Amino acid sequence: MSKKEIAAHTPMMQQYLGIKAQHPDMLLFYRMGDFYELFFDDAEKAARLLNITLTTRGASAGSPIRMAGVPYHSAEQYLARLLKLGESVVIAEQVGDPATSKGPVERQVARIVTPGTLTDSGLLDETRDTLILAIAPGNGAPDAETTGVAWLNLAAGRFQVTEVNSAALPALLARVRPAEILAPDDFPLNGAHCAVRRLTPWQFDPGGAQTRLAQQFGSRDLTGFGVADLPLAIAAAGALLDYIQTTQRTALPHIQSIQAERDSDFVQLDAATRRNLELTETLRGEAAPTLLSVLDTTATGMGTRLLRHWLHHPLRDRAVLSQRRDAIGVLAEASDTSAAITRQLKSCADVERIGGRIALKNARPRDLSGLRDTLALLPGLATTLPDDRARLTQLQAALAGRPDLHALLARAVQPEPASVLREGGVIADGYDAELDELRALTRDAGAFLLELETRERARSGIATLKVEYNKVHGFYIEVSRAQSDKVPDDYRRR
Numbered sequence: 001m002s003k004k005e006i007a008a009h010t011p012m013m014q015q016y017l018g019i020k021a022q023h024p025d026m027l028l029f030y031r032m033g034d035f036y037e038l039f040f041d042d043a044e045k046a047a048r049l050l051n052i053t054l055t056t057r058g059a060s061a062g063s064p065i066r067m068a069g070v071p072y073h074s075a076e077q078y079l080a081r082l083l084k085l086g087e088s089v090v091i092a093e094q095v096g097d098p099a100t101s102k103g104p105v106e107r108q109v110a111r112i113v114t115p116g117t118l119t120d121s122g123l124l125d126e127t128r129d130t131l132i133l134a135i136a137p138g139n140g141a142p143d144a145e146t147t148g149v150a151w152l153n154l155a156a157g158r159f160q161v162t163e164v165n166s167a168a169l170p171a172l173l174a175r176v177r178p179a180e181i182l183a184p185d186d187f188p189l190n191g192a193h194c195a196v197r198r199l200t201p202w203q204f205d206p207g208g209a210q211t212r213l214a215q216q217f218g219s220r221d222l223t224g225f226g227v228a229d230l231p232l233a234i235a236a237a238g239a240l241l242d243y244i245q246t247t248q249r250t251a252l253p254h255i256q257s258i259q260a261e262r263d264s265d266f267v268q269l270d271a272a273t274r275r276n277l278e279l280t281e282t283l284r285g286e287a288a289p290t291l292l293s294v295l296d297t298t299a300t301g302m303g304t305r306l307l308r309h310w311l312h313h314p315l316r317d318r319a320v321l322s323q324r325r326d327a328i329g330v331l332a333e334a335s336d337t338s339a340a341i342t343r344q345l346k347s348c349a350d351v352e353r354i355g356g357r358i359a360l361k362n363a364r365p366r367d368l369s370g371l372r373d374t375l376a377l378l379p380g381l382a383t384t385l386p387d388d389r390a391r392l393t394q395l396q397a398a399l400a401g402r403p404d405l406h407a408l409l410a411r412a413v414q415p416e417p418a419s420v421l422r423e424g425g426v427i428a429d430g431y432d433a434e435l436d437e438l439r440a441l442t443r444d445a446g447a448f449l450l451e452l453e454t455r456e457r458a459r460s461g462i463a464t465l466k467v468e469y470n471k472v473h474g475f476y477i478e479v480s481r482a483q484s485d486k487v488p489d490d491y492r493r494r
Contacts, residue, residue, distance in 0.1 A: 008061040035069040043068040086195040088114040112247040116180025126301030133178035136236035148232025157254035161233035174271035209238020254359035299345035323391040365417035372409035
């Protein structure tokens with residue numbers, strides 16, 4: 001829609017259409033009070049996909065305004081349904097004050113939610129990684145022999161790249177199984193079983209990608225990351241990082257490194273072999289019976305995700321495989337020890353994803369308490385592990401924990417915080433003196449007012465001074481005209 005066409009609409013619709021014009025291929029959730037509203041074509045699409053009511057209200061530019069909406073407090077369930085259908089959603093929040101705004105309340109895009117950039121626990125499958133992948137063909141040509149690929153687990157901050165023969169790309173996609181793919185406009189992706197986002201070729205510029213990645217990792221260049229000989233992979237990674245920064249609208253401090261994957265690292269399986277082996281999905285697309293369903297006796301979502309990754313990435317490194325085998329052998333023989341480890345693991349929160357949400361500034365109160373409680377478990381878990389195998393000794397060292405972080409969270413967070421921040425009851429008593437004072441006010445405002453009145457009488461020498469309240473002025477201090485000469489200089493007349 002042109003600027004001239006937008007100008008024909010009402011001021012509120014102009015604001016909506018201005019935001020929508022920046023994200024034409026995404027649904028726009030536009031905050032209005034306690035609802036996210038969608039208008040025009042977005043409303044029709046959302047009504048069809050979510051089975052919600054489509055209605056009309058008023059008119060703008062001479063046409064009825066088609067609209068549909070979802071409640072703010074239950075928006076996550078609607079987002080989850082849209083994301084499963086491959087849709088992306090722009091969320092515009094009210095940032096202005098309705099009481100002082102002249103015209104429509106100002107709104108800004110707070111975040112963009114896409115199938116490959118999920119971090120909210122309510123939107124993620126705890127048993128599988130959610131990955132976003134970018135493809136950069138050689139010389140920008142769809143029929144190039146070599147293709148650069150980068151993929152990111154945003155929730156965990158893991159960033160990987162590789163370059164493959166273009167004929168091997170379908171096998172790689174079957175192994176990585178991204179939830180969303182970024183590709184140039186003209187790159188063929190027939191039969192992609194996930195959301196596809198098209199980017200312009202200039203967004204895959206290798207030079208700009210090197211600069212952006214080095215800035216992200218706080219380094220002068222990419223030499224120390226082992227990816228300098230993979231220019232196409234770097235181009236894909238740069239486009240992917242740029243897209244993530246655009247959608248998240250915040251810093252990404254948990255993305256601190258990038259790792260190159262080489263063909264020699266894993267046993268290579270083509271897509272047909274992987275499907276026929278039914279590693280994690282049956283030929284009919286079901287979760288069981290598969291190799292994963294038979295082997296998975298893990299105690300946490302993190303464990304299931306790791307086992308799924310191992311099954312899709314069979315290692316070639318004999319040393320690592322031998323260490324794993326030895327560690328598993330020791331634990332299999334020590335059944336009591338294994339049972340104790342399992343009990344402790346079942347009490348662990350998903351710290352991998354909690355760390356990502358904290359970095360992206362969208363953690364919830366119970367993420368913090370879950371991290372605190374898991375940190376408290378780590379020393380005991382490390383002690384329970386046998387230490388007579390190399391891999392187990394490495395794990396013991398990794399489980400040393402962060403006593404300083406645990407101490408901070410123990411001081412700062414309530415034992416059982418509220419599920420969402422707006423409900424309060426998150427910060428522990430005694431952590432912040434000002435907050436403690438404000439809480440005391442809410443619990444016993446009457447005693448505070450009486451104390452204030454007594455204090456001000458003593459300070460001013462006005463024995464008849466009163467602290468009062470009415471709906472016009474709110475709380476105020478009342479002094480008789482006869483005592484007005486004693487009023488302190490810091491009082492203001494109402």
